Amino acid sequence: MINYVYRLISPGVFSVKYEDLNHGENLLVRPLYMSICHADQRYYLGRRDIRKLKSKLPMALIHEAMGEIIMDLSGKYKNGQKVVMIPNIPGSKKEKVIYENYQKGSRFMSSGVDGFMREVISIPEDRLVLAENIDFKAAAVCELISVGVHAVSRFEKLSHSVRNKIGIWGDGSLGYIVACILKQRFPSYHLTIIGHNSAKLSQFVFADETHLSDDIPSNFEVSHAFECTGGDGSYFAIDDIVSYINPQGTVVLLGVTENKVSINTRDILEKGLTFVGSSRSGKSDFIQAVDLLKIPKFQNRILRIIYEDEKVENTDDIHRVFKTDLNTPFKTVFKWNL
């Protein structure tokens, strides 16, 4: 079968690659809904190191998507069943102790290998999770939810048991999703969100407190913290966290930065803090993310931050959704009709 692959060849320029798809034992999935991640946007706008761009492009973008099965020779799935796709491709050498998303040799779709902007995706069975009876728009952001699930799971394993006050730095999509997961899993935790956009902070109605980053009360304290800012905000967020966190607290870092960030090691040492890097996710996180989406209250919270743009039917529409995404406060999703 001839497959259409929509690849970014340089910032702002797409190209169609026609491939003679040899799927072997893989399943075939037709993408239905996609969501734009900051990482895709950075490629689209060329806001990556020029050497990185050269080494990664051309490449199909998008690693957040859901679709439907159109062929499974193994018979495990029926045609038409809805699935979410896992963009992480684990390396061949599996190590028991190491999560699949950190294993050496792992690859990631839309970061070095083609992402989901294709007519049909050929994908191994273990890279799919059934997502029936879930709103397609919510299923499209399942990857980001799984990233939150992974971070919260690591927090559970690594942080001490005094968890009455949790702080989340970052009022964007990732901060919102981590807050939703924590509220769903641990309703008794006191959640405080620190951001710098009051309109975005107002979306966190289920949080116990919200503060603008320049207006944090002097007596404010947290037991543990999640850093969900990334970019230029990381430095300020990490610096605040180190100031307000109680001794032996755990700091989960999720925000991606292009530049190196200097941190206050003196106070980190003095307080005996634990820093946990958390990035991407694996299959078990996706399964938990889908389970969370089956809870109506959780799904409704997720849907509140999703903006659905018009469907994508040609390459001009791909440009349009990336431009729309620059002006939406949280997640931009769209129906993929190519």
Next chain:
Amino acid sequence: MIFAAVVAGGVGSRMNLFGMPKQFLPLGKSEKPIIIHTLEKFVFCKNFHYIYVGVHKEWIDYTEELLKKHSLTDKRIILVEGGKDRNLTILNIINAIESNHGKSEEHIIVTHDAVRPFVTLRMIEENISALDYCSACDTVIPAVDTIIESKEGNIITSVPKRSSMYLGQTPQSFKISQFKELFSQLSDDEKSMLTDACGVFTCKGKEVRLVRGDVFNMKITTMSDYKIAGALLGGDMSD
């Protein structure tokens, strides 16, 4: 019911390679025949109840073997003997449909050239959904070049306004009962002039909707088309 009719009735007079009709020529790294690439797209469209393939009678056995060789064992695929031209091949397929599944006002058919393997699932699905609103639809792309009409072939007769000109591709889709009724009303001259099914509808004043095609949903008719198709599968084309 929803049927596909993949038209592969030709015997390859325009492309003399290996003495084989062009739809059977290998294409891409897999070297699958063109018709297999095309049929795979139709098989992956779950809307179809049956996928009929009109093949010249001398090539039916060959096509059966080809389907087996490429594991296209989907039970929805049914081979039918092709007719003298495109419309007659479609009519043969329609007769087979009505013989197997009875007549019905609800039967719709998505016809497609076997030699257009770059068809997308979107085009096929939009053909099917367009028939919710009309009796027939045609897949087209806007004309980029100016279309020139010359009745005699040496002097321009007219230069139609380019913005309202389109190039017809396939799939072309329609309600079977209406096509039969209109086709039966055509004179023999009209039948020989109308090379595609949508022409039958427009000739009788029926509305035919447009579905957006793609420049690369090309018809592989000549050796240069074949070379271009092979090149497309080997490299990138910027948009």
